[in-house]
Amino acid sequence: MREKRTRLGQTLRASALCTGVFLCLFTGSVHANSQLEGVSDEIARQQSQLAAHNKKLNALQRDLKAQSKRIDTLSRRIRQAQASLQETDTDITQLTRQQARLKQEMIAQQAQLGELIDAQYRQGKHDQLKRLLSQESPATLDRLTRYAEIVAGTMQQTIESLAATRTDYQLTAHQLKQQRDKQTQLVAELTDKKRELETEQNAQSQTAKQIRAKIASDSAYLAELKANKQRLQEQIAEAARRAQVNMAGISDAKGKLTWPAQGKLLHRFGERQSGEVTWNGIVIDAKRGTEVKATHAGKVVLSSWLRGYGLLIAVDHGKGDMSLYGYNQALLKDVGDTVTAGEPIALVGDSGGQSTPSLYFEIRRKGNTTNPVPWLD
Template identity: 35%
Template sequence: MNMLHNRYKFSARVTCGLVLFLCLLFIESSNQKAYAQQSTNEKLSDVKSAISKQKTTIKQVGSKKQKLLTQLKNDDLAIAKIVKALNKTHASLKQTKKRLNELVKEKSQIIQAKKQQEAVLAKQLRTAYSTGHHDYLKLLLNQQDPGSVQRNLTYYQYLNKARINEIDQYKQTIAQLIEITNQQQQQAAQLQSLESTQNQQKLALEKNKKQRKATVAQLNKALLTSKQKLAKLEQEEADLVSALARMAELSKQEIDLNGLSKLKRKLSWPVKGKINRSFGSRKQDYLKWKGVLLAAPLGRQVKTIHNGTVLFADWLKGYGLVTVIDHGEGYMSLYGHNQALLKSVGERVETGEPIALVGQSGGQSQSALYFEIRHNGQAVNPKLWCR
């Protein structure tokens, strides 16, 4: 009995121990689960907070990018305005200098004529002096032969008339000389004023260029990833296609333009320069160039490839200052990244006529012309038309 009792007590102790162990194990497991749940909740909270911050950052970047794009547009337009004014001032300066040179030549000719007239008058005065200063009355009284009197009288009348004519001409020459001198002074003053205006415009241009450079740098900094750049390019291309579609509708009104179908490899490039980006080459990921990028110096004239009507002349996101020409029959040519636009919407242009100046608007780091040819809204290779 004692042995059975001892066994029972031992078994009871083991059972209690196991129960106690299991209880402790359960409690430990519960504690671990609670700790894990708490850790998971904390991590989830951290992730949610990070997502919220990221959304806020993305929103701020998007807002900043939009502001920078607006600033870029304003910078490009300000530069274009100054360049157009500078271009006009340069033309006026050229014309004024030409007029000044003409006035210098005219003045030289008048001075030469004045010297000749003075010589003639001096000769006439010496001739009159050599006759002894006789007046008509003395001539009449001292002459006995009526024929001689008449001849002398006619001679002196001729001399007198010639002298009066020379004096009148001399007066006119002096008046012309005074007038030319006044014009010369006015032109010189205008030249000085134009040069001063030109210097001010150049300073303003440099200031705006620096502002634009800073804007482009900030804009590039805002585009952190290639995915963002791709999205930007996709949006810009979509905007361009949409704008060209609207222009195509407007161009249907033109019935006297013959298009470009018969002009393959007969047209001149809009500007002389190396092709930095070819039609169809990779632009970003799967996006390809729909036109060509021609490297050219800042301010070089951009000329239309064929006659037509200006459909668009304004700033376009991603392409800067753009001119689009309608050539009829569904053909259009596009000229982008200009520094200034020389033609307005609705104007007719002839083949080879300057329509813009090469620039780097739209966020470009180097001066170049972006050039496209489209037919019925589809981009075609410009090399098939230009030589």
């Protein structure tokens, strides 16, 4: 009997132990599931924040692109208006000189006409009658008559010349007025466009600041740099594939290439940008609006806005050699244009979202970047 009670007690203890273990396992499982759910919620929250961040960043980049294109258009129109104004100023200078010369001619012709009229008056018909009555020789009379005819003919020519000079003077005065009106209009147009340009540049600067704030963290900046480089690689590869450039390349021009702009180097080839990402080209400090020169003869194969590089132009020199120019304020050449060494192809700016105006310059040979400095003169 006592043995039965002992076995019953052992059974009850074993049952209680199993129940305790089960309860512990159940509680632990619930707690683990709760932690997993918390982690999943956190991941979902972070993914949502990242999506919202990227959406805002993409929207800012679209704004930057639109602003850069408007600045590009305004800059090219200002450049055209300035060229037209310079031509107009030259025309005005030439017309002013021509007008002064015509005025002097009129004064001289009027003086000559006055002298001829005076001579004809003094010679008058009554003088000829007196000479006839004085019985002068026929030879003398004939000579006097021819003199009178010469005076009359010269006077007629002088009158006609004076009339023609006055007509030229009036035409020149009319042309001068037209050119001065054009000059006034161009100056007003330039003033308006420069004001518009300043407004767009201020808006671009604010957008660029917002973009820099969005990628302020090292990881975000690194991700943006990698994505921008990938975009550039794809664009260059596509441009090279489409282009049919039959030129000799730059192999024989090492150390002779034209500098695209003058200024100190802000960044050198191979310097670290962020993390493992390094500069594939150089960045030259230059004043906004400075002309960017083609470093070697070639054909434009890319002329557009590219995220991270702003308004970018690429020139294919043949044999797989290519030069790239970024951060521009305006692009002066279109795809398909042929350029010569030293020819202006763009204007320096900060369209890549840079904090200061500068020029990004890169050389690629068969798709690979190379240090541009040893190639430049």
